[in-house]
Amino acid sequence: MTEMVESTFGPVRESFRALAATIVPEAVSLDADAWDEVERIVEDGLAARPAAIRRQLRLFVRLLDLLPVLRFGKTFRSLDPSRRTAFLLGVQDAPVLLVRRGFWGIRTLVYMGYYSRQEARDAIGYRADARGWEGRR
């Protein structure tokens, strides 16, 4: 499905990855294939959403990358992990609903991309399957 729809985060990939690795710190150690999988899941999840929403999300990622310049003199991508976290904590608690919502949307997409992978499910020990109790005995 994704081939037919313009990629949402492709043009802001580095910023998206910097955000994702702050939201889920374990993502720092993902290899190229795993990153591809995370991004494919996110893009597939967005493919059916209106183009306007996808554009807004991309714009929001761009803004999140640029805004730290005002406070730290650097883009989000160039910040160290603790400053990245400090910045996003501020965004999460922003007085403006639109900003909080935007961040909530980005973090939800990151969690979808990261935790829908089998590798992540295994890593946290999630085991539910159709066999239920039979599979555990």
Add this chain to the structure above:
Amino acid sequence: MNEKRYDVVVVGSGAGGGTVAEALAPLVRQGKKVLVVEQGPRLRLEELSGRELEMAPALYEDDGGFLTADGTMTLAFGRAYGGSTVVYTGTSMQPPERVVRGWGVPGLDHSDLDRRARRFAGDNNVHLLDEGLLNENNRLFVEGCRKAGYRAEQFPINVKGCKGSSLCNLGCPNGAKQGTHQVQLPAAERAGVEVVTRAEALRLEERVVVLRVSARPEGGKGLPSEWAPGDYRVAAGVVVLAGGAVGSPALLLRSRLPGLSGRVGEGLTCHPAHILVGEHPREITNDVGHPKSFFLDRAAREGFVLETCMYFPFTTAKNLAGFGAPHSTLMRAFRRLQMILVLACDKAVPGNRVSVDRAGKPVVHYRFTRETVAALVRATRASARIFFAAGAIRVHAPSADPPLVEPGDSARLDERISERHFLPGKISVSAAHLMGGCGMGRGPEDSVTDSFGRVHGLPWLRVADSSLFPDSLEINPYLTIMALADRVAEGVVSDLSELGAGSG
């Protein structure tokens, strides 16, 4: 445009639509034609993989992520043969007398609803799960409640051959859950009721349903539609709307039928909910076993209900507040997590409603009232006490800042968990009990239908789903919806004789 004609067309095949379909099946033997129109697909058992990424788009509207207009709450509702009953957990509660009486709908008697709901509980094999099948996530809730001074009650559930796979909200891969897809719709079809899936009712005209049948998308789950793709005008003696609390008002609003009450879409309630998590020092059985076996009903006194629950990795991650190391640490503790769903018994208030956008798509407007927020906060504090009493070493509470509450905080829970930390847009709130939008009442000035779901001013049109609720039910609603839908079906039978509708 293809033309067809039926005596009765039912829009939607969930708790309400499935019930009406079965109740009207005897009419088929009398030569009447009954059609159920469902926009979602008909899934095969082997397609229910239990994977969030595959099942959410196949079974839910907007992949389960339908957002309210201001983006502060996610609504979950099904879109499939069987509607939300394919994804519900199957907890089966009788209509509460206090609430039904409080609605004050003329002609709606609690004892009548109760009697009908009991019949469906029998049909759906509702019973209490054997103690040996309860997992620790559920047992710890009971123990925590007891130690914290509460009395947990066991949920009657509607399963047959439940293996405890804990995947109910992604569609039961064992066909154990007795939803309308499993019980009422197959019975109706065996008796000759037709069901057309992948068929969306676009609008209503006087005694006509205009619908569009879509082709099965390549690689998508589910069977192709029973009808050829294309647009259809289906004439009907009686139309019954059962598209759910979002679908039915939306269809009415985009149809702009003359004479319709201005109340359409108003009065939406949904039991807004948080998922709370308590971390234990040891592994517990949580992702195996039926997920929802106990509840604590504080609706009458404190405006909330607590239920056991267990969710999937992405859903859990999304519902935990925050991000970064504290969030990851909790996710890595998955096998040690106990979960509680807290539901607020919200009230119908002006402004909380369904509308449609210019394209006719539903838009849900919902603001959290102070009372709803206060109920969620009280429920969260009670849950924290229960988690700690059950032995949890940390509790995740979205309306605490920071959200992780330690046992040392026990004495100051009121301060740690508070309304001032309930920041819409920051914390996750979700709802799966959508109610209202075509409420029952006296007349068009206060409601959309009468107590038998007949739309005021439009004798050929009835509503038979959760949108009928004039206010929140304050407990899990599906059995009450079935009971209401059964009354509507009774009304349809008498309509047919009065209207003298004939099929062609």
